[in-house]
Amino acid sequence: MKGRIRPYPGDVCPKCGADFKSVLNREGVQTDILCGKGCMIPPRRFLIDVRSVGDRSGNKLGYLKRDRRGTEFTSFPLAMATISAVWDEMRQNDGYVDVSKWKPSAMKEITLRAVGDAWITTVYQEVERVTAKHWESGLKHHIYPQIAYGRVVGDMDVRDLQGEGGGRVVEAIRTKLFQDGKEPSSIKSIMATFRRLLVHIERIGIITKAPYFRTVKVPKKIRAYTERHEQDIIMAHLPKGRKDMFLLCRVLQETGLRPGEGCALRVESLRDDGVIEAREAINNYGEIKSTKTGDEFERVITEELMAELKEHAKGKFARSFLFVSRFGTPYVPNWVSKKWKEAGIAAKIRKPLNVSMRHSRVSHEVHCVLKKDYHEKIRQVLQHRSVVTTLHNYVLEKPKENVTDR
Numbered sequence: 001m002k003g004r005i006r007p008y009p010g011d012v013c014p015k016c017g018a019d020f021k022s023v024l025n026r027e028g029v030q031t032d033i034l035c036g037k038g039c040m041i042p043p044r045r046f047l048i049d050v051r052s053v054g055d056r057s058g059n060k061l062g063y064l065k066r067d068r069r070g071t072e073f074t075s076f077p078l079a080m081a082t083i084s085a086v087w088d089e090m091r092q093n094d095g096y097v098d099v100s101k102w103k104p105s106a107m108k109e110i111t112l113r114a115v116g117d118a119w120i121t122t123v124y125q126e127v128e129r130v131t132a133k134h135w136e137s138g139l140k141h142h143i144y145p146q147i148a149y150g151r152v153v154g155d156m157d158v159r160d161l162q163g164e165g166g167g168r169v170v171e172a173i174r175t176k177l178f179q180d181g182k183e184p185s186s187i188k189s190i191m192a193t194f195r196r197l198l199v200h201i202e203r204i205g206i207i208t209k210a211p212y213f214r215t216v217k218v219p220k221k222i223r224a225y226t227e228r229h230e231q232d233i234i235m236a237h238l239p240k241g242r243k244d245m246f247l248l249c250r251v252l253q254e255t256g257l258r259p260g261e262g263c264a265l266r267v268e269s270l271r272d273d274g275v276i277e278a279r280e281a282i283n284n285y286g287e288i289k290s291t292k293t294g295d296e297f298e299r300v301i302t303e304e305l306m307a308e309l310k311e312h313a314k315g316k317f318a319r320s321f322l323f324v325s326r327f328g329t330p331y332v333p334n335w336v337s338k339k340w341k342e343a344g345i346a347a348k349i350r351k352p353l354n355v356s357m358r359h360s361r362v363s364h365e366v367h368c369v370l371k372k373d374y375h376e377k378i379r380q381v382l383q384h385r386s387v388v389t390t391l392h393n394y395v396l397e398k399p400k401e402n403v404t405d406r
Contacts, residue, residue: 003050005079007043015039032076046073048083059099092163101159113154138193148172166211188216237343244323252357255299259333268318284334
């Protein structure tokens with residue numbers, strides 16, 4: 001390979017004043033540098049001659065006098081570790097290296113933790129706060145603390161996380177998460193966040209190519225849907241005296257709306273032709289946003305439920321929220337899910353809100369009408385991009401002998 005370790009120019013043996021010479025093994029590989037007259041004394045400092053090594057633009061490395069942490073080469077093994085890293089990069093990049101990575105001005109490490117924290121700051125401005133917090137938690141608790149090849153991942157230089165070397169680190173983290181007993185779905189989410197970060201680092205030009213990530217296969221959960229009479233039993237156990245929450249759950253039951261979309265319904269969402277218009281959604285922080293798909297859509301409800309909703313909306317302004325708490329603020333999905341869970345425990349039917357409402361509504365329809373063209377109609381109603389999402393994630397198993405989950 002190109003490159004050679006040399007003593008500093010003008011450096012001579014302190015005992016006899018002789019020049020230093022390279023020690024070679026039988027294969028002609030340099031193994032040390034010692035006094036040329038046999039004093040067995042090494043130089044006080046070393047440098048690496050890599051003047052013939054460079055990038056694709058013709059820029060050359062020249063001489064390296066320090067490693068990337070800024071430490072001088074005071075021993076042959078220290079210099080050997082750096083030149084070996086240069087050789088590894090050359091093997092991965094067809095004989096070329098990233099010159100800026102090795103220049104004295106770029107010797108300071110760019111740690112994964114530092115770049116990741118800066119990225120998360122921008123993520124909070126670009127995506128939902130819940131999503132950003134989820135990504136941040138995955139990095140801080142499951143990526144940064146990991147040990148890979150004797151090093152803490154969060155303290156690694158991001159330039160070491162590209163190519164084959166980065167791929168080995170990724171695989172080591174993946175394996176450790178499985179060994180720790182994490183659920184496949186959790187591992188898939190954590191590794192997806194890690195990949196987003198490395199792709200971001202590639203996009204801003206710190207690394208040339210993000211490493212390869214193997215797909216984490218997640219087995220499909222098999223669980224029974226909630227039958228209509230079970231939904232009614234759970235709703236009977238909702239907090240007494242809060243008609244808003246009961247009517248909201250009725251709407252979710254009949255329409256299959258997402259909880260955030262149901263919470264954001266306004267008085268003007270009710271039309272005289274028996275249709276509800278879903279135009280926006282509320283997140284868990286009470287912030288108004290667009291629906292998940294960004295589209296506005298309509299749902300037909302029964303005349304009985306529409307009459308109850310219009311009676312409930314009497315005296316409210318058109319832009320008023322249809323379902324509000326005792327403080328006059330609209331419900332948020334987390335709160336509704338919490339109350340649904342409490343009601344389910346009281347009714348001894350423990351099933352999450354989304355499974356009990358949106359997913360179960362789809363299952364009711366599909367199990368009653370098993371036709372492909374009907375599946376496509378359901379996909380359009382739910383605003384899914386693919387019918388695979390509808391059938392794989394939303395169609396649940398039929399309950400066995402009407403036994404509910406305890």
